[in-house]
Amino acid sequence: MERIDLKGLPLKKLEGLIEGKGWEKYRAKQVMRWVYKGVSDFSEMTNLPQKLRRELKEWAYVGNIEIVKKHISKTGYTTKYLFKLDDGNIIETVYMKYSYGNSVCVSSQVGCNMGCSFCASTIDGCVRNLSASEMIDQVLKVQKDQCQKITHVVVMGSGEPLLNYDEVIKFLKVLNSPLGFNISFRRMTVSTCGIVPVIYKLADENLPITLSVSLHAPMDSLRNRIMPINKKFPLHELIEAVKFYVERTGRRITFEYVLIKGLNDSKLCAENLVKLIRDINCHVNLIPANPIAERDIERPKPETINEFKRLLEQNGIKVTVRRELGRDIDAACGQLRRKVLKEGVINPL
Numbered sequence: 256m257e258r259i260d261l262k263g264l265p266l267k268k269l270e271g272l273i274e275g276k277g278w279e280k281y282r283a284k285q286v287m288r289w290v291y292k293g294v295s296d297f298s299e300m301t302n303l304p305q306k307l308r309r310e311l312k313e314w315a316y317v318g319n320i321e322i323v324k325k326h327i328s329k330t331g332y333t334t335k336y337l338f339k340l341d342d343g344n345i346i347e348t349v350y351m352k353y354s355y356g357n358s359v360c361v362s363s364q365v366g367c368n369m370g371c372s373f374c375a376s377t378i379d380g381c382v383r384n385l386s387a388s389e390m391i392d393q394v395l396k397v398q399k400d401q402c403q404k405i406t407h408v409v410v411m412g413s414g415e416p417l418l419n420y421d422e423v424i425k426f427l428k429v430l431n432s433p434l435g436f437n438i439s440f441r442r443m444t445v446s447t448c449g450i451v452p453v454i455y456k457l458a459d460e461n462l463p464i465t466l467s468v469s470l471h472a473p474m475d476s477l478r479n480r481i482m483p484i485n486k487k488f489p490l491h492e493l494i495e496a497v498k499f500y501v502e503r504t505g506r507r508i509t510f511e512y513v514l515i516k517g518l519n520d521s522k523l524c525a526e527n528l529v530k531l532i533r534d535i536n537c538h539v540n541l542i543p544a545n546p547i548a549e550r551d552i553e554r555p556k557p558e559t560i561n562e563f564k565r566l567l568e569q570n571g572i573k574v575t576v577r578r579e580l581g582r583d584i585d586a587a588c589g590q591l592r593r594k595v596l597k598e599g600v601i602n603p604l
């Protein structure tokens with residue numbers, strides 16, 4: 256019999272399983288508390304009867320991912336983790352300490368196949384989706400390692416979360432659950448390159464999370480060039496979906512815009528961006544591009560970034576230039592994982 260991973264399993268399901276085996280329903284909650292405390296050995300779950308602990312070992316297990324490398328940025332505010340999964344795949348997760356709380360940037364897939372031209376995560380394609388358990392464990396392991404309660408989660412690491420919808424939703428629900436992490440949905444962000452039909456689906460899910468849309472270009476001609484997904488879901492369809500999302504959920508949306516020198520940083524781009532989003536309740540994050548080894552991209556000069564920002568502000572758009580915390584540790588978008596895969600070795604911590 257294949258054993259069931261209890262990490263990420265909805266409580267109702269576990270209650271059903273436990274009751275089906277003749278135990279009291281409340282035992283399920285006891286088990287879940289241990290699981291999200293980071294205990295994966297049933298024999299350590301000391302408030303359960305010995306017999307139940309033995310039985311659990313037969314039909315269940317608690318999934319675990321393993322820290323294989325850790326980079327701490329010079330500022331000390333950002334730590335990048337590389338994790339090894341059960342099947343040997345490697346993923347990356349970033350911890351960021353802000354004045355408002357402790358945030359984890361979680362990967363949702365091993366690699367990515369969206370093909371964005373400026374992103375390191377996509378270079379070797381997508382190997383597979385991550386399970387809810389593997390996403391939960393990124394948060395759990397970072398929380399434990401940092402000895403800090405995680406207060407914010409962004410699904411903005413490698414992968415396209417809306418192509419791993421069911422597991423991502425399961426993951427968010429565990430984060431929110433009082434038995435899990437007790438994090439408010441308002442402190443969770445999911446970032447997408449624009450999988451239009453799934454944006455509608457997410458709107459109907461009615462979770463008050465923040466949706467972040469990676470825009471990066473305000474004209475189809477340019478967006479097609481740097482984000483292949485735009486050929487499938489062009490800007491007018493994406494913007495329509497975003498408007499539906501805002502209307503349906505009452506939540507403000509975030510647009511991510513990576514500024515790449517000479518590509519999407521012109522005055523014309525800023526003007527077109529204003530036209531595209533001016534009537535949407537939104538916030539724009541401008542992200543000076545991080546250079547990556549395999550791609551010939553540069554960030555614009557600070558003056559260009561400021562001009563771009565000013566033009567948006569003059570037109571009433573709320574905008575911030577994203578503070579960079581982890582550039583010195585390759586903490587941007589699949590870069591550390593790439594480096595390690597290329598070098599072919601993982602040194603112990």
Ligand code: SAH
Binds near residue numbers: 447544
């Ligand atoms: N697939 C999702 C989530 C992963 S990408 C999405 O597209 O939103 C997370 C963010 O990192 C995106 O906004 C992405 O555009 C950005 N990013 C990727 N490569 C980057 C680079 N070289 N410099 C700066 N930001 C980058």
